[in-house]
Amino acid sequence: MASMTFGQKSFTPSPPQKGSFPIDHQNECKKFMLKYMLCLRENKSENSLCRDESRNYLECRMEKGLMAKEEWTKLGFSDAPEPKTT
Amino acid sequence: MSEGTKSTLYYIAALGVLAFGLSYAAVPLYRIFCQAYSFGGTTQQGHDAEKVEDMKTVKDKVIRVRFNADTAASMTWNFRPQQSEIKVHPGETALAFYTARNPMDRPVIGISTYNVVPFDAGQYFNKIQCFCFEEQMLNPHEEVHMPVFFYIDPEFVDDPKMQNVDMLTLSYTFFEAREGLKLPMPQFAR
8 A cells, every 4th residue: 555545444453362372383283283174175164064173173272281271152162061271 | 023923923833833743643643543443444452352252153144264375585484374265154263274384494483464355354353363473483394383263253244345245365474583574563563
């Protein structure tokens, strides 16, 4: 956007709510990622049909200390048992 | 010079100084106004965590989110999305992956920023967690997957301008983090 004329919309990035994911250098959760990718491919990239797989991936991250533990409801998964909390 | 002329001159000079000062003050004032009223595409700071808990999925609207990955010319990483698109409903949290590989013999630190088009829809795109704006280090010849956990605000369907929008494109660009690197980042990011 070279000229900022009035009414010219531009995009301002915003920070993520919970910050940044630490890198999974040991690829500890890779198999959950692959399962999720497989699920997406089998279900024509429909996210609603792969909720379990995405929850499993996030659960793996929480267990390995690669993500702050959070209640599932706060992450938009309302129909699952709570993860083991610290 | 008569007294009348002098005082007129003082008034004009004072007006000039006032106008000058106001034009400087306008910059921060405008920014505050824009952020308070989400004017012109700026987003509200601090998305509500409680909102995620309470939000309802809008089942009858499907949005295709496409994924794009770029690197700056001097950045050597092999960076690509793991999926070309995901179909989501507004109000439903979704996970997406990118993969980055460092082909060099030395560790490389990258930092990324992102963009969403169409710009108008960008304000409804909320990231719960991702890998942007913070330095990420890859060891030599290392390959990692990088997740983005996001949702599209259910208020998307209430916006008349978004009625014909059924595709969003999320683009991430990685730069190599170096001294004096100036990214197009908002002030609150490090």
